[in-house]
Amino acid sequence: NNKARDLNEKGIELSRNGNYKEGNVAFLRALELEPNxxxxxxxxxxxxxFEDDYDNSIKYFQESYKLSDSxxxxxxxxxxxxxxxxxxYDKGIEITNYVIEHAVxxxxxxxAYVNRALNHIGKNNCKEAKTDIIYIYKNYRDVENIEYHIKDLAEKMKNCVQQRV
Structure with missing residues (x-):
């Protein structure tokens, strides 16, 4: 549907400019035309x-993933x-594991590796997080913005405290 596509594009443009409320309106209008x-x-x-409304972000991401047959x-x-x-964190690790196994x-x-490492840090799985960070560094250095993510993860690792069993 061209109208739905145009509304989605308008929502993206509004959101890129920080106008999330108007972007939401455009996305919802697009969904009226193409709900799936x-x-x-x-x-x-x-x-x-981006609005820190994580419950609704999860709802929409889950619906998107479900409708796409994962x-x-x-x-x-x-x-x-x-x-x-x-x-x-366990849910974050589980979903990124699935993506890592199936995405190309x-x-x-x-x-996926960045977000898995992030969730490992949140759970204080320091060893697993460090393994992911090293893997990211070795395999994805040419990906846009990856240096930022590596630095961010390294900074967050400073607060990671591995629990001894």
């Missing part, structure tokens, strides 16, 4: 994430990011 569009649902989830992996990666912020796109895989 995984991309639009994921974009709405990302807006909710093939729209970027929704799952963003879902893991939202799980981190509500401290549901290098950008998606790098994001």
């Amino acid at each position: 569009n995984p991309t639009t649902l994921s974009n709405l989830g990302l807006n909710k994430y 093939t729209y992996h970027i929704a799952a990666v963003n879902l893991a990011m939202s799980y981190f912020y509500i401290e549901e 796109n290098k950008n998606t895989l790098s994001s």
